[in-house]
Amino acid sequence: MGPLDGFKILELAGIGPGPMAAMLLADMGATVLRVERLEPAGLGVQRPLNCDITLRSRKAIALDLKTTSGVNKALQLVEKSDALIEGFRPGVTERLGLGPNDCFAMNPKLVYGRMTGFGQNGPM
Numbered sequence: 001m002g003p004l005d006g007f008k009i010l011e012l013a014g015i016g017p018g019p020m021a022a023m024l025l026a027d028m029g030a031t032v033l034r035v036e037r038l039e040p041a042g043l044g045v046q047r048p049l050n051c052d053i054t055l056r057s058r059k060a061i062a063l064d065l066k067t068t069s070g071v072n073k074a075l076q077l078v079e080k081s082d083a084l085i086e087g088f089r090p091g092v093t094e095r096l097g098l099g100p101n102d103c104f105a106m107n108p109k110l111v112y113g114r115m116t117g118f119g120q121n122g123p124m
Contacts, residue, residue, distance in 0.1 A: 002029025010081040011035065011058070012065075012074070012098065017115045018087035019054040025085075026057035033081075034060040035074060071097045078103045083111035090116060 004025060011022040011034040019034075026032040034055070061077075064070040075098070078084060084103060086093055093099045100112045 002027070005029035007031070007083070008081045009033070010074075010077050010084045011086075012093070013085055013087035013115065016087055018085055019052075021085055021113075021115065022058060023054045023056060032058035033077065034058055035065070035077075036060045036062045038062050038064050065096050065098065074098055075102065075106050078110060079106045081107065081110060083113060085113040085115065087115040090121070 007025075007030040009022065009025055009030050009032045011018060011032055013019055013022060013034075014037070022032045022034060061073075063073055065074060078098075086098075094102075103110055103112055
């Protein structure tokens, strides 16, 4: 039990600060569900999932977010979540149909957290 007990978070973050943030939120008691790719993206250091400490304390589901069925399933999860965190490049979630406006249409009370290296309008 922790201060975030009962809080449901959907994680759409693959590498970098997203998994670390989700791990810390889970450590504080939140129920975090990580959306994994069906196939590895080839980003960062490849290691077995059971060896990645940042994946602790949460469950995962594999979805293809480039398909209508994958996006629809993700939006169903958004509807039941208190918060969503994502770490994609600027504009990616909008192209997938999972941007803030899409998610707020499903769940107006959702807290939508973005983590990008240089902000949404930075040099990269």
